[in-house]
Amino acid sequence: MHINVFDHYHFQDSLIHRLDARVKAAVTVAFILSNAILPDGNWLAFAVAWLVLLLGNDLSRLGLGYTFKRSYIVLPFVLVAISVIFSPLGKPLAQWHLGFITLIPTNFGVARFFSILVRSWLSVQMAILLVATTQFPDLIHAFEHLRLPRILTTIIAFLYRYLFVLTDEALRLLRAREARSASLQGRKRGGRLTWRAKVTGSMVGQLFLRSYERSDRIYYAMLGRGYTGHLRTLNPHAMTRLDWLALILSLAVLSFIQLLGWVR
Amino acid sequence: MLLSPAPLHIPDGFLTPFISLVFWGATMIMVGLAISKTNKTLGERQIPLMGLMAAFIFAAQMLNFPVAGGTSGHFLGGALAAIVLGPWAGILVMTAVIAVQALLFQDGGLLVMGANIFNMGILTVVIGFGLYRMVIHRKIGARLVAAGLASWLATMAAALLTSLQLWLSGASRLEIVLPAMLGVHTPIGLGEALITVAALAFIERTRPDLLTSEKAASGGGRGWIIAGIIVSLLAVLLSPLASGSPDGLERVAENLGFLEIGQSAPCEILPDYTIPFLGETHLSTIIAGMVGALVLLGLLILLGRSLRKSPPHT
Amino acid sequence: MPVKHPPDYEITIPECKGDILRIRDLRFAYPDGRVALRGVSLNVCEGEKVAVVGPNGAGKSTLMLHLNGILRGHGSISIAGMSITRENLPIIRAMVGLVFHNPDDQLFSPTVFDDVAFGPLHMGLPEAEVYTRVDEALAAVQMDDFGKRLSHHLSAGQKKRIAIATVLAMRPQILVLDEPSSGLDPRARRSLINLLRELPITMLISTHDLAMVEELFPRMVIMDEGFVVADGPTAKLLEDGVLLEAHGLEKP
Numbered sequence: 169m170h171i172n173v174f175d176h177y178h179f180q181d182s183l184i185h186r187l188d189a190r191v192k193a194a195v196t197v198a199f200i201l202s203n204a205i206l207p208d209g210n211w212l213a214f215a216v217a218w219l220v221l222l223l224g225n226d227l228s229r230l231g232l233g234y235t236f237k238r239s240y241i242v243l244p245f246v247l248v249a250i251s252v253i254f255s256p257l258g259k260p261l262a263q264w265h266l267g268f269i270t271l272i273p274t275n276f277g278v279a280r281f282f283s284i285l286v287r288s289w290l291s292v293q294m295a296i297l298l299v300a301t302t303q304f305p306d307l308i309h310a311f312e313h314l315r316l317p318r319i320l321t322t323i324i325a326f327l328y329r330y331l332f333v334l335t336d337e338a339l340r341l342l343r344a345r346e347a348r349s350a351s352l353q354g355r356k357r358g359g360r361l362t363w364r365a366k367v368t369g370s371m372v373g374q375l376f377l378r379s380y381e382r383s384d385r386i387y388y389a390m391l392g393r394g395y396t397g398h399l400r401t402l403n404p405h406a407m408t409r410l411d412w413l414a415l416i417l418s419l420a421v422l423s424f425i426q427l428l429g430w431v432r
Numbered sequence: 433m434l435l436s437p438a439p440l441h442i443p444d445g446f447l448t449p450f451i452s453l454v455f456w457g458a459t460m461i462m463v464g465l466a467i468s469k470t471n472k473t474l475g476e477r478q479i480p481l482m483g484l485m486a487a488f489i490f491a492a493q494m495l496n497f498p499v500a501g502g503t504s505g506h507f508l509g510g511a512l513a514a515i516v517l518g519p520w521a522g523i524l525v526m527t528a529v530i531a532v533q534a535l536l537f538q539d540g541g542l543l544v545m546g547a548n549i550f551n552m553g554i555l556t557v558v559i560g561f562g563l564y565r566m567v568i569h570r571k572i573g574a575r576l577v578a579a580g581l582a583s584w585l586a587t588m589a590a591a592l593l594t595s596l597q598l599w600l601s602g603a604s605r606l607e608i609v610l611p612a613m614l615g616v617h618t619p620i621g622l623g624e625a626l627i628t629v630a631a632l633a634f635i636e637r638t639r640p641d642l643l644t645s646e647k648a649a650s651g652g653g654r655g656w657i658i659a660g661i662i663v664s665l666l667a668v669l670l671s672p673l674a675s676g677s678p679d680g681l682e683r684v685a686e687n688l689g690f691l692e693i694g695q696s697a698p699c700e701i702l703p704d705y706t707i708p709f710l711g712e713t714h715l716s717t718i719i720a721g722m723v724g725a726l727v728l729l730g731l732l733i734l735l736g737r738s739l740r741k742s743p744p745h746t
Numbered sequence: 747m748p749v750k751h752p753p754d755y756e757i758t759i760p761e762c763k764g765d766i767l768r769i770r771d772l773r774f775a776y777p778d779g780r781v782a783l784r785g786v787s788l789n790v791c792e793g794e795k796v797a798v799v800g801p802n803g804a805g806k807s808t809l810m811l812h813l814n815g816i817l818r819g820h821g822s823i824s825i826a827g828m829s830i831t832r833e834n835l836p837i838i839r840a841m842v843g844l845v846f847h848n849p850d851d852q853l854f855s856p857t858v859f860d861d862v863a864f865g866p867l868h869m870g871l872p873e874a875e876v877y878t879r880v881d882e883a884l885a886a887v888q889m890d891d892f893g894k895r896l897s898h899h900l901s902a903g904q905k906k907r908i909a910i911a912t913v914l915a916m917r918p919q920i921l922v923l924d925e926p927s928s929g930l931d932p933r934a935r936r937s938l939i940n941l942l943r944e945l946p947i948t949m950l951i952s953t954h955d956l957a958m959v960e961e962l963f964p965r966m967v968i969m970d971e972g973f974v975v976a977d978g979p980t981a982k983l984l985e986d987g988v989l990l991e992a993h994g995l996e997k998p
């Protein structure tokens with residue numbers, strides 16, 4: 169039911185979907201890094217980066233606005249950066265008198281603010297594109313290939329697998345709590361803070377115990393299938409010529425963007 | 433929505449590459465240490481256990497509860513993970529949680545993931561476990577109080593470090609981001625503390641064998657106490673200092689070569705730029721902190737009472 | 747409910763050539779002190795399909811966990827003549843395919859392929875062989891194209907099938923299933939019964955589904971309170987209303 173809230177993979181058959189997960193992960197990180205090191209206020213370079221993103225959207229047949237629609241996630245955080253508009257460096261652009269506060273936006277501050285905004289917004293779209301076109305298990309395989317320690321990839325694999333099972337359990341606990349608190353109608357809603365915290369804490373404790381006991385049963389299931397403490401995995405992926413081509417091409421485009429940004 | 437992004441998950445674009453890489457470095461060192469320690473000390477059973485604990489922390493973060501004034505207690509879980517699993521395994525579990533949140537849900541960025549892991553997965557574990565380790569052989573009441581204080585402080589410290597990173601990256605002004613972050617996280621940390629305490633009390637009632645002192649201590653020696661105290665003190669001393677006299681901090685950062693752009697010149701702050709109600713931040717932060725700590729203590733005592741009174745129900 | 751502790755039936759354990767499973771006087775108590783098995787003896791012949799039934803808490807699941815050495819009680823168990831010792835464990839685990847009650851515990855990998863490949867991989871088989879085994883096992887449960895699917899997207903019936911495939915990939919000598927038909931809708935249950943009928947392998951299952959037992963399993967073992975209280979042809983035991991009632995069972 170709620171599972172789709174979690175799974176951002178978008179079933180499609182496209183060039184981008186078929187690319188090796190390692191290539192996609194590497195290009196995503198390179199893209200984000202490239203945005204991060206572009207100097208502030210390089211709107212042309214940022215615009216080209218955005219075009220690249222649109223092209224990626226199109227090639228993966230998600231529809232041009234797909235990643236755009238979901239990129240609102242960064243918005244709340246933008247609040248944090250607003251104060252930078254009034255950076256004392258640079259030329260004042262205006263004076264705003266708000267009661268007893270005087271705010272002075274400067275050209276430097278405004279450029280900085282919008283650069284942060286654009287960087288963040290481009291980066292999050294690229295990350296969305298990555299998970300929309302790559303099955304998460306493939307991504308885990310990619311990290312194994314890229315020599316991420318096995319213990320971490322294993323924890324992540326378990327986390328991914330049981331995320332759904334445990335959030336289901338958490339939701340059931342939540343529903344049970346709601347059902348019970350509804351029966352208390354007439355009394356003060358919600359109850360005391362400590363009481364609410366206690367109920368939530370008990371749910372967390374219960375969830376903990378269930379997870380703990382489940383991990384025992386999983387351990388048994390692993391033992392039953394030959395696990396002796398050393399995990400082995402197969403990696404059914406191999407880089408094709410197309411993958412290499414895509415990697416080199418993307419890096420070339422990113423280098424071009426950097427060139428645009430730094431050579432004036 | 434089920435997932436309300438906590439204001440601690442920094443997205444990409446807000447930190448400079450330099451700050452991002454510095455914290456990636458620190459995180460990699462700590463995670464590397466954690467891996468080699470867990471490989472040595474933990475049995476084969478721990479692999480599925482850590483995986484399930486990561487999923488548990490993830491799921492538990494959905495169990496919000498309203499605290500006051502529209503904020504809801506958001507559970508981070510670093511302190512709880514460290515207390516029940518030991519510090520090294522706690523770090524690995526939190527690393528996995530934060531990595532999946534960033535990768536799968538874009539809750540936090542990729543280039544800045546090192547900083548996010550450091551703030552929410554390492555700092556919280558060091559403070560959470562370090563302070564708890566002090567009283568690990570004491571009675572349950574003392575342990576619960578320590579756990580509560582530790583998780584509140586861990587949340588505040590994470591907020592503090594997040595603000596400092598944002599400021600050093602020139603993404604925000606210190607005198608604004610710091611009080612704002614600490615202010616927002618005072619009730620959030622309170623929720624964290626209450627949930628952690630209640631969860632530990634529940635576990636203690638139903639499966640006390642999981643919280644025995646030998647078990648928890650096996651993962652971390654007494655060195656954790658020292659680390660926990662030092663980091664906590666640093667956090668406690670730094671927050672009034674930073675919000676009270678950002679100029680001093682700025683000079684230090686500048687001398688160390690950290691400060692990028694934006695707020696680098698302490699003396700150039702335009703005289704027009706004043707926010708009177710933040711004027712006396714030095715004093716007000718300290719007072720606010722003390723009041724917060726007192727309120728927390730009172731609530732913990734209340735909670736402890738009500739827990740003792742109620743019969744165990746399963 | 748009145749439960750007589752010594753067996754109600756005179757149990758003569760049928761011996762046959764090529765006994766694949768031999769349990770003698772197995773006793774087990776959980777660490778918290780609860781006694782779950784109080785002396786269980788059982789033989790299963792090659793090719794036999796045996797159902798273990800009994801009320802909740804009878805000890806069925808506990809018994810099954812002993813069959814591949816996950817739990818170690820007192821008494822003796824031998825699989826195809828081999829006793830369960832530390833050195834034998836890898837072979838025993840390859841020979842006894844144990845499928846847990848809850849497929850969410852059995853399927854612990856993100857994708858179906860990874861899960862089915864887990865057993866063969868950890869038996870140390872070469873890569874090419876692992877792929878063959880996975881294909882073969884998925885084909886055996888009629889889920890050929892499911893390798894790439896994510897485990898958490900499967901329906902309950904599909905999960906049960908994949909769970910069976912995860913152990914079939916190890917080519918076990920004996921398949922041990924804990925409550926295979928629980929939680930399935932009628933159609934999924936029917937297709938599971940057809941699958942179990944067609945699998946050419948020795949089978950020991952625990953279940954509360956007596957209709958399935960009647961249809962599929964010629965031999966039935968009734969357990970209660972950690973004892974085997976009856977062991978014999980299903981048709982005969984199902985006729986004995988008094989016996990069934992004494993152990994909380996109902997004739998289908």
Ligand SMILES: Nc1ncnc2c1ncn2[C@@H]1O[C@H](COP(=O)(O)OP(=O)(O)OP(=O)(O)O)[C@@H](O)[C@H]1O
Pocket residue numbers: 776777778780781782800801802803804805806807808809
């Ligand atoms: N992990 C455990 N720790 C302690 N006691 C246990 C544990 N698992 C089972 N028991 C107890 O052992 C006894 C046998 O349980 P078992 O699970 O084997 O029964 P069962 O026949 O499989 O029941 P069901 O039909 O409900 O699955 C029960 O009394 C149960 O409470």
Ligand SMILES: [Mg+2]
Pocket residue numbers: 806807808847924
């Ligand atoms: Mg059972």
